[in-house]
Amino acid sequence: xxxxxxxxxxxxxxxxxxxxxxxxxxxxxxxxxxxxxxxxxxxxxxxxxxxxxxxxxxxxxxxxxxxxxxxxxxxxxxxxxxxxxxxxxxxxxxxxxxxxxxxxxxxxxxxxxxxxxxxxxxxxxxxxxxxxxxxxxxxxxxxxxxxxxxxxxxxxxxxxxxxxxxxxxxxxxxxxxxxxxxxxxxxxxxxxxxxxxxxxxxxxxxxxxxxxxxxxxxxxxxxxxxxxxxx
Amino acid sequence: xxxxxxxxxxxxxxxxxxxxxxxxxxxxxxxxxxxxxxxxxxxxxxxxxxxxxxx
Numbered sequence: 001x002x003x004x005x006x007x008x009x010x011x012x013x014x015x016x017x018x019x020x021x022x023x024x025x026x027x028x029x030x031x032x033x034x035x036x037x038x039x040x041x042x043x044x045x046x047x048x049x050x051x052x053x054x055x056x057x058x059x060x061x062x063x064x065x066x067x068x069x070x071x072x073x074x075x076x077x078x079x080x081x082x083x084x085x086x087x088x089x090x091x092x093x094x095x096x097x098x099x100x101x102x103x104x105x106x107x108x109x110x111x112x113x114x115x116x117x118x119x120x121x122x123x124x125x126x127x128x129x130x131x132x133x134x135x136x137x138x139x140x141x142x143x144x145x146x147x148x149x150x151x152x153x154x155x156x157x158x159x160x161x162x163x164x165x166x167x168x169x170x171x172x173x174x175x176x177x178x179x180x181x182x183x184x185x186x187x188x189x190x191x192x193x194x195x196x197x198x199x200x201x202x203x204x205x206x207x208x209x210x211x212x213x214x215x216x217x218x219x220x221x222x223x224x225x226x227x228x229x230x231x
Numbered sequence: 232x233x234x235x236x237x238x239x240x241x242x243x244x245x246x247x248x249x250x251x252x253x254x255x256x257x258x259x260x261x262x263x264x265x266x267x268x269x270x271x272x273x274x275x276x277x278x279x280x281x282x283x284x285x286x
Contacts (some may be wrong), residue, residue, distance in 0.1 A: 010232055015239050024243060028250050039263040040274060052262040061242065079255040108244035109251070 009177055013170060027097045031086045055082065056164045062224050069231045073224075079108070088169060088212035092205065098185050103171045107162035113223055114158040121230025129230055161222060168215045172208040179204060 016023045035051060038044055044052070045101035059078045063071055090100025099105050133150040134143060154176060183197035 013232070020244075022239070024239070025246060028246055029254075032250075032254050032258060035258045037258065048262075052264070055259060055262055056264060061265070073257050075259060078259050079251055080260065082255055099243070104240035104243045106245045108240075108247060132234055215240065228285055 005181055009174055009181075010178060012173060015102070016097055023035070024099050027087070027090075027099050028109060031090055034084070036084070039218055049230065057156055062220065066224065067231060068230055070224075070227050073227060077220050077224060078111075080223070081111075081216060084165070084216035085213055088216050090208070091169065091173070092212060098169055100165055101173060103162065103166045107158070108163045109159035110165075110219075112157040114161060114226060116155070117223070117226040117230045120227075132229060157222075158224065165215050168211055170212055172204075175204055176201070176208060178219050191225070 036048070038052065043049070055078055058081060059074050062077055062081075063074055064072050066073075085100060087100045090096055091100065118129070120225060121132075133154070135146065137148070138146050168205055179197060179201045183194050183201055186194035
């Protein structure tokens with residue numbers, strides 16, 4: 001009985017369907033209606049102003065350490081950031097599905113983009129890109145071992161990028177569901193403990209809001225760092 | 232873990248990239264930040280003033 005209860009907590013991450021429509025398609029398609037196109041006015045409304053300010057400042061800050069070649073990636077990074085932060089934040093609403101909890105989506109974003117940075121580096125500055133595999137000042141006997149270690153760490157990067165986002169959001173959603181279930185179950189039995197659990201749930205939800213934003217930012221920031229090494 | 236079920240993996244991958252490449256950049260590019268605001272002022276408003284049909 002306990003085993004089935006525990007396993008059913010993961011069911012929230014099953015790609016849901018409703019009336020034959022895979023809801024992940026809806027979750028991926030609908031959020032962008034919240035970002036309407038700017039009308040040709042000097043001063044748009046408050047929402048558009050906030051959104052355009054955010055995109056502008058974020059892109060500017062992200063592109064600061066990149067050289068001119070890296071600025072070609074500005075649109076992609078801004079799109080990716082908007083994509084991830086919107087999906088993460090919307091997933092915190094009740095009864096929504098978070099597509100970024102799906103490993104397929106996160107790995108599908110991380111691997112091609114990481115591979116693009118590596119290929120750019122190897123194509124344009126082969127020696128420098130290969131030189132990243134050996135840190136400066138390594139004692140000579142350690143060189144083979146260190147090259148192997150650095151190669152492994154290079155190939156771990158896309159996996160880490162994808163799994164980090166998936167794991168953070170999955171764990172957060174699981175915790176929310178667990179603690180909410182606990183508060184709900186405890187309510188008729190021990191109301192005081194249930195109230196404390198509800199307070200814990202509130203704090204956890206605040207944490208998950210922060211995690212949602214931070215994880216989206218970390219994903220894009222790390223990609224920009226990988227690009228910085230290679231461009 | 233349901234995330235590890237391989238069935239919808241490719242569909243989700245393709246669909247997410249379609250959204251990321253086709254939908255979002257167009258929306259982001261629409262956020263223009265004109266340096267020379269006088270260019271916006273060159274777009275004249277409509278010359279037709281409002282009229283009441285019964286007068």
